[in-house]
Amino acid sequence: MAAAEKKLYDAATKGDLATLQQLLRQDPHLLDAVSFPYSRNLLHIAITHGQVRIAEEVLKMNPRLARILDSQKLSPLHIAVEEGRLEMVKRLLVVAPETCWWRDGHDMNPVHVAAMDGNVEILEELLQQDLFPAMERLRRGQTVLHLCVKHRQLRALKVLVQKLGELVCARDDDGETLLHLAVRCNQLEMVKYLVQITKLDKEATNLMGKTALDILKESPKDPTTYSDMRRILNSLSDHSTLLGILPKMTDITMVVVVLIATMAFQAAVSPPGGVWQDDTPSHRAGQAVMASTHPKMYKHFVNANTTAFVSSLVTIMLITTGLPLEQFFFLAVATTAMWLSLTSLGVGYGASLIMTTPKEEQSLGYIVAAVVSVFLSFLLLLLLYLSVNGLRSSWRRRSADRSF
Structure with missing residues (x-):
């Protein structure tokens, strides 16, 4: 290393701003010409040693250096993130914001590096600049969230889930979710956090057809975490069986309840028999x-029609307001309201039929009994099927437990 370069290096590492300015006045081209080990320039060196004043001076004289990579494909922003230099990160984002996207020799951009190191303050600064680099996939299709799980960075994971909620459902090239990876890496705290995220499919299977619970059974038993993790994952399996009693709230469900509400409203303004x-x-x-000719029957019709209309509105509200319908309570309420609206629609139909065809009249009690009987029969068959299926699953789990 030449004498001038040695003096420049010493000034940069020690924070000697006066010497740096003197050397550059003597040779203005020295800043561009000098190259240190690993092909690093003076900005790389200043950031590595935490010399913010030197780095700011270098940026003033030659901002182009913020876009120069060393031999390991590290940009100054990569180094600032890795060294935890928050103020330097802010300055570099102003000068060269596009370096947020750049990949180093390990195929990671600065957001990946911040997440892996668990530097939450720098991570939030980078996300404020641009969210899209955080969505870039790593090798084997892993996301920045997989990286947090792998390196035990729970705080960073929480920040990213808050900012990038949909990414929590992503799978890697092996079809594994964050929960698969957390179990595989024996991350009990991660598992506790991940099972609370409603968007994440806890019963998802990877390309080998294995759930997170299956992976736990195949892993070496760690006495400090195995029992707790097994209890959490078993409760998820039981919860999934319980949720299986109820249908999923889909767009089709929304269409059905809107149709019922429309029919109930129309029946209210245009009742059977006219006005x-x-x-x-x-x-x-x-x-x-009907209110004059069959007052008692009209009262039953109004009650059934109103029940169908209100219960449909309740179902619409639960689906559209973003409540966590993956949770059993909210899903049970929505499903009960939907079934109630369907049952009430059947009772209202029966009352209308009696009114419009008096010669073939049947009692309203008969109509109600028929509708309720069909409803309860369907529900009984469904509960019987799910009970048998649940007992079969429990027997399989107990058999698997005895084998470990």
Whole structure:
């Protein structure tokens, strides 16, 4: 190393700004011409040694150095992130924001490096600049969230899940979710956190057809974490069986309940038998004919129609307001409301049928009994199937437990 370069290096590492400025006044081209080990320039050296004043001076004189990579494909921003230099990261993001996307020799951009190191403050600064680099995949299709799990960075994972919620469902090239990886890496705290995320499919299988619980059974037993992790994953399996009792709330469900609400509203303004067209001492124009001719039956019709309308609105509200329908309570409420609206629609149909075909009249009690019987029969068959299926799954789990 030449004498001038040695003096420049010493000034940069020791923070001697006066000597640095003097050397560069003597030779203005020295800043561009000098190269240190690993093909690093003076900005790389200053950042590595935490000399912020030197780095800022270098950037003022030659901002192009912020875009120069060393022999390991590390940009100054990579080094600043790796060394935890928050102020330097902020300065570099102003000068060269595009380096957020650049990959180093390990195929990682600065966001990946910050997540791996668990530097939450720097990670939040980078995400504030641009969220998209955090969505870039690593080797074998892993995401920055997989990287957090692998390196035990729970705080960084929480920040990223908050910012990039949908990415939590991503799988790597082996089809493994974050929960698969957390179990494989024996990360109990990660597992506790991940099972609380409603978007994450806890029963997902990888390309080998294995769930997180299957991976745990095949892993060496760690006495400090195995029992707790087994209990958590078993409860997930039981919860999934419980959720199997109820249907999934889909777009089709939304269409059905909207249709029921529309039908109930239409029946309210256009009841069976029509409305009176004139005013008389016994009725007014616009009132339902059925209310005068069959008052008791009309009362049953109104009750059933109102129940169908209100329960449909409840289901619509639960689906559209973003409540966690993956949780059993909210899903049970939504499903009960949907079934209630369907049952009430059947009762309302029966009342309308009696009103419009009096010669073939059946009692409302018969209609209600028929609707309820069909409903309960379906529910009983469903519960019987799920009970048998649940007992079979429990027997399989107990058999698997005895084999370990």
